[in-house]
Amino acid sequence: MTSSVSCLTITAFTLERYVAICHPLRAQTMSSLHRAVKTIVVIWVVSCAAALPYPIHTRIYYYVQHPVTLQPVQDSLICNIEVGAADVITS
Structure with a gap:
């Protein structure tokens, strides 16, 4: 802004x-x-x-999952627009 x-x-x-x-x-x-x-x-x-659109679409989520257990890696928590969110918006 x-x-x-x-x-x-x-x-x-x-x-x-x-x-x-x-x-x-x-x-x-x-x-x-x-x-x-x-x-x-x-x-x-x-x-x-x-x-305004950025804070509306921003979410807190885990970016990385453990390759074996598929559990979210605690240190990968970020605040951003989700990677797959762009596909949902354009569909």
Whole structure:
């Protein structure tokens, strides 16, 4: 999520600089604290929405089984999207 916020913030700065350089009179009328707060809120909401699928599909499971007993190896407990989950989603 923070990566998305970073990229979108840089994009917002770039667009603001473009407007300020190419349309200086419009930039003066568009600049306000209210607009800046709206932009920040939109950036965070979009970033949260973009990051949401990962925690929804993430599970805690044992990644490795003992080859003889087929019991899960205790040290292989991970938190990730299950390997077979992609096949279920695309089917």
